[in-house]
Amino acid sequence: MTGTEHLLRGVAPLGGDPTDLLLADGRVAAIGPDAAARARTDARVLDAAGLVALPGLVDLHTHLREPGREDAETVRSGTRAAALGGFTAVHAMANTTPVADTAGVVEQVWRLGRDAGWVDVHPVGAVSVGLEGRRLAELGAMAHSAARVRVFSDDGHCVDDPVLMRRALEYVKAFDGVVAQHAQEPRLTAGAQMHEGVVSAEVGLAGWPAVAEEAIIARDVLLAGHVGARLHVCHVSTAGSVEIVRWAKARGIDVTAEVTPHHLLLTDELARSYDPLYKVNPPLRTAEDVEALRAGLADGTIDIVATDHAPHTREDKDCEWAAAAFGMTGLETALGIVASVMVDTGRMDWAGVARVLSSTPARIGRVDAAHGRPIAVGEPANLTLVDPAARWTVVPEAMASASRNTPYGGRELVGAVRATFLRGRPTVLDGVAVEPGEHA
Amino acid sequence: MKHLLSAADLDRTSAIEVLDTAARMAATQGREIKKLPTLRGRTVVNLFFEDSTRTRISFETAAKRLSADVINFSAKGSSVSKGESLKDTALTLQAMGADAVVIRHQASGAPHRLAHAGWVGSSVVNAGDGTHQHPTQALLDAFTVRRHLVGTADEPDGVGKDLTGLRVAIVGDVLHSRVARSNVQLLHTLGARVTLVAPPTLVPVGVEAWPCDVSYHLDDVITDQQPDAIMMLRVQRERMGADGTGGTSFFPSPLEYTRTFGLDARRMALLPEHAVVMHPGPMNRGLEISADAADSPRAVIVEQVANGVAVRMAVLYLLLAKEREAVA
Numbered sequence: 204m205t206g207t208e209h210l211l212r213g214v215a216p217l218g219g220d221p222t223d224l225l226l227a228d229g230r231v232a233a234i235g236p237d238a239a240a241r242a243r244t245d246a247r248v249l250d251a252a253g254l255v256a257l258p259g260l261v262d263l264h265t266h267l268r269e270p271g272r273e274d275a276e277t278v279r280s281g282t283r284a285a286a287l288g289g290f291t292a293v294h295a296m297a298n299t300t301p302v303a304d305t306a307g308v309v310e311q312v313w314r315l316g317r318d319a320g321w322v323d324v325h326p327v328g329a330v331s332v333g334l335e336g337r338r339l340a341e342l343g344a345m346a347h348s349a350a351r352v353r354v355f356s357d358d359g360h361c362v363d364d365p366v367l368m369r370r371a372l373e374y375v376k377a378f379d380g381v382v383a384q385h386a387q388e389p390r391l392t393a394g395a396q397m398h399e400g401v402v403s404a405e406v407g408l409a410g411w412p413a414v415a416e417e418a419i420i421a422r423d424v425l426l427a428g429h430v431g432a433r434l435h436v437c438h439v440s441t442a443g444s445v446e447i448v449r450w451a452k453a454r455g456i457d458v459t460a461e462v463t464p465h466h467l468l469l470t471d472e473l474a475r476s477y478d479p480l481y482k483v484n485p486p487l488r489t490a491e492d493v494e495a496l497r498a499g500l501a502d503g504t505i506d507i508v509a510t511d512h513a514p515h516t517r518e519d520k521d522c523e524w525a526a527a528a529f530g531m532t533g534l535e536t537a538l539g540i541v542a543s544v545m546v547d548t549g550r551m552d553w554a555g556v557a558r559v560l561s562s563t564p565a566r567i568g569r570v571d572a573a574h575g576r577p578i579a580v581g582e583p584a585n586l587t588l589v590d591p592a593a594r595w596t597v598v599p600e601a602m603a604s605a606s607r608n609t610p611y612g613g614r615e616l617v618g619a620v621r622a623t624f625l626r627g628r629p630t631v632l633d634g635v636a637v638e639p640g641e642h643a
Numbered sequence: 644m645k646h647l648l649s650a651a652d653l654d655r656t657s658a659i660e661v662l663d664t665a666a667r668m669a670a671t672q673g674r675e676i677k678k679l680p681t682l683r684g685r686t687v688v689n690l691f692f693e694d695s696t697r698t699r700i701s702f703e704t705a706a707k708r709l710s711a712d713v714i715n716f717s718a719k720g721s722s723v724s725k726g727e728s729l730k731d732t733a734l735t736l737q738a739m740g741a742d743a744v745v746i747r748h749q750a751s752g753a754p755h756r757l758a759h760a761g762w763v764g765s766s767v768v769n770a771g772d773g774t775h776q777h778p779t780q781a782l783l784d785a786f787t788v789r790r791h792l793v794g795t796a797d798e799p800d801g802v803g804k805d806l807t808g809l810r811v812a813i814v815g816d817v818l819h820s821r822v823a824r825s826n827v828q829l830l831h832t833l834g835a836r837v838t839l840v841a842p843p844t845l846v847p848v849g850v851e852a853w854p855c856d857v858s859y860h861l862d863d864v865i866t867d868q869q870p871d872a873i874m875m876l877r878v879q880r881e882r883m884g885a886d887g888t889g890g891t892s893f894f895p896s897p898l899e900y901t902r903t904f905g906l907d908a909r910r911m912a913l914l915p916e917h918a919v920v921m922h923p924g925p926m927n928r929g930l931e932i933s934a935d936a937a938d939s940p941r942a943v944i945v946e947q948v949a950n951g952v953a954v955r956m957a958v959l960y961l962l963l964a965k966e967r968e969a970v971a
């Protein structure tokens with residue numbers, strides 16, 4: 204592979220000492236004083252002084268909506284948004300139409316991602332046929348397809364049948380898969396609209412109690428321990444869930460957990476506006492929960508940040524709360540929020556950000572041969588350059604996602620993605636998307 | 644004040660202003676010619692996404708007695724499940740030049756969205772939204788309580804006064820009740836002390852932040868607190884008995900509910916002499932209230948209905964006419 208070489212001058216890998224990086228032939232070709240000397244004369248030189256280099260970000264939880272809801276997002280529009288957010292790989296959730304519960308559908312999504320060229324798209328396979336929670340989907344066929352599925356999830360629905368959950372956890376061991384659970388006890392959350400607590404009592408929206416999440420997580424960690432399987436818990440949202448995961452890890456259970464950027468920042472107080480931009484599942488919780496999630500992320504109880512990017516059309520959000528869809532976009536704001544709530548506050552350094560947004564999600568998703576690698580000579584040149592000091596204001600109309608349902612409009616974030624490289628090719632430069640082919 | 648969305652929108656001064664205005668309106672309703680020219684040329688739309696003939700008629704009567712043009716827009720049965728129709732309906736009303744929209748909707752917050760989503764420029768009056776608020780019901784209840792318990796021979800409506808020192812018990816399905824939420828806020832604002840009485844299953848998680856007490860024992864509340872007013876909430880049929888999906892009823896049986904939380908002759912006898920009995924209607928006689936209690940001279944349930952018109956006239960007047968007077 205020969206393409207443009209990129210020489211990044213004065214960049215700080217993981218926020219460490221500034222140095223030079225040479226990206227050539229899709230790999231990190233040289234680091235340090237050596238880099239400039241080894242660059243070809245036609246290498247493109249980027250002044251990266253003041254920028255932090257991270258391994259390209261990896262999202263374990265993205266809704267790309269294609270096939271089925273191309274009016275909300277397509278693989279192309281969603282992965283372009285992902286690149287702008289600093290991602291080089293995303294896991295595309297299975298709740299599409301048709302559901303990604305066969306080798307055919309996951310291969311279709313995988314190909315759409317490859318053809319778009321913005322990030323590596325790794326389809327997630329459904330656990331159950333049609334997400335209906337009755338019988339196992341073709342887990343093995345999806346695992347052995349061209350998409351090489353390793354993450355299985357009925358996300359949007361909880362695998363609430365304990366026997367089905369047990370079987371899934373056991374079955375995917377054969378190909379080193381993981382079940383990613385959307386933890387929501389359905390009977391306790393029938394008709395639920397928001398976190399059950401002081402605010403729901405006042406605004407009269409049906410409550411989604413914390414126990415409905417915690418009860419499923421408690422059951423699942425015990426099941427995973429019992430059968431010796433790997434469990435991943437999607438979008439942990441309550442202080443109690445953090446405690447349960449902490450307990451499970453202390454017992455040696457092979458569980459990982461994710462938190463979304465919005466659960467690290469926003470609270471249920473926002474529901475007082477009745478603006479469905481703040482309607483999400485699991486719901487925004489209390490300030491105490493937010494604090495427990497930040498602490499859990501800092502101390503490693505929560506392994507990763509995943510966006511749960513959930514684009515929705517205007518019709519699905521410009522209505523009354525009860526009629527609106529759950530979910531918010533997140534790919535383009537994830538890094539800024541993590542930088543704002545974790546780095547800017549001194550709770551995490553940039554190596555920590557690389558861990559929670561790149562190396563650990565890559566490892567959980569078993570895409571760590573190409574992603575979430577150390578920044579070292581010979582490694583794939585999947586990199587993200589971040590300006591840690593940049594302050595920027597979120598403008599929904601300026602987002603690359605095909606949908607506008609960001610809850611952060613008007614909010615100022617610190618920390619901005621300046622460039623993204625996928626196997627040495629820039630997908631983003633100076634904060635602007637570089638269309639594939641422009642720098643071939 | 645541009646909208647009336649919640650009882651929480653009213654501070655003590657503005658709440659008393661509404662009640663005093665309602666007293667003036669009620670006085671005009673004793674006359675032979677009840678109609679006032681106040682809102683001539685103004686358009687009030689009753690936008691009802693949920694059946695409630697009594698509330699709609701009350702608002703309609705109030706608007707007509709102020710000489711407003713009234714358009715009744717019943718959206719029930721149209722495709723409201725997707726919600727887009729609220730916005731589309733709102734845009735239609737905007738085009739028709741509605742000055743005020745009185746909205747009843749099954750979704751909590753729908754009036755709030757109508758007022759703040761940028762769909763319409765008119766005033767919005769919440770006529771009941773989901774399990775959230777029903778502020779004009781709270782106002783008419785406060786008006787009724789004030790007239791009976793604060794009014795004097797010289798000043799039968801208690802004009803200028805609040806409800807300081809009065810004790811009010813609200814009994815029944817608090818969890819699903821917009822009437823309870825509105826009343827707790829307004830009665831507290833006006834200085835009354837409120838106790839909610841319900842089985843624990845019908846009290847919302849989070850109630851501890853409300854400005855009231857909570858009890859699970861009606862007899863204790865009646866005996867120990869001697870409430871000046873007792874408000875019985877309607878128990879919806881769908882809250883009781885098995886629903887076929889595994890027993891989600893909120894209490895074991897209607898009989899047990901009535902025995903524990905119903906207002907009957909025995910409990911009436913334990914109430915203080917002066918206590919008034921209220922019910923927002925429609926009543927389930929024999930369930931939350933016995934015929935003895937409902938038809939007793941201390942029941943002011945029919946009067947609540949009449950006061951509803953006066954209170955709604957006051958609200959429409961204050962939202963539409965007063966604003967214009969202030970500008971002119």
Ligand SMILES: [Zn+2]
Pocket residue numbers: 358359360385437438484485
């Ligand atoms: Zn989910």
